[in-house]
Amino acid sequence: MTTYNQSATATTGAGSSTTQNVIDNDTVVFTVTNSNVSSFTISVSNCTSNKTSMSSGQNCTISFSGTGTYTVTVGGFSGGKEPEYYVATLTGSVTASATQYTVTSGVISLGGVRTFFGDSGSIALGDLYKGGSLVPNITQNSGHPTSGEIGMDDLYGVWKN
Numbered sequence: 001m002t003t004y005n006q007s008a009t010a011t012t013g014a015g016s017s018t019t020q021n022v023i024d025n026d027t028v029v030f031t032v033t034n035s036n037v038s039s040f041t042i043s044v045s046n047c048t049s050n051k052t053s054m055s056s057g058q059n060c061t062i063s064f065s066g067t068g069t070y071t072v073t074v075g076g077f078s079g080g081k082e083p084e085y086y087v088a089t090l091t092g093s094v095t096a097s098a099t100q101y102t103v104t105s106g107v108i109s110l111g112g113v114r115t116f117f118g119d120s121g122s123i124a125l126g127d128l129y130k131g132g133s134l135v136p137n138i139t140q141n142s143g144h145p146t147s148g149e150i151g152m153d154d155l156y157g158v159w160k161n
Contacts, residue, residue: 001025008088010034010056010074015087023097024064028072031059032088036078046070046094064094098140098159108152117160125150136161 003026008016010032020028032040033056042049042060047070051060054074062072075087101116114123117134130144131137137146140159
């Protein structure tokens with residue numbers, strides 16, 4: 001789990017935009033400022049915020065429970081006879097966190113591997129290469145073979161998305 005800190009200055013028109021890609025167990029602390037606005041309203045899509053409004057210079061914490069794209073829009077009106085709308089947007093994509101196969105020693109069964117990867121059919125050994133149809137090409141699988149000889153012991157502690 002990582003906490004990212006992002007800040008933006010709300011502007012008129014299309015507003016300012018910030019991007020932060022995350023994993024589903026990350027959080028983003030988003031700070032928005034503009035001296036012309038005393039209170040901002042927070043709206044979210046495909047994420048949650050710990051607040052629905054905040055003052056300029058304060059922050060909200062954004063968390064995620066699914067995957068896909070998310071948007072956080074923070075907007076507010078300036079005071080005066082001709083108020084203007086100021087907005088800042090935080091967007092990004094949310095990917096699933098990786099899960100490790102719990103068998104790290106001893107006997108590995110293909111049935112257990114099939115269950116771990118959510119596969120109900122037969123498994124060919126080629127499916128078990130990193131970057132194959134079952135084992136993702138992610139950092140956690142850096143020592144996993146991508147070609148050549150593969151053995152059951154190569155599956156100890158393998159990761160999936």
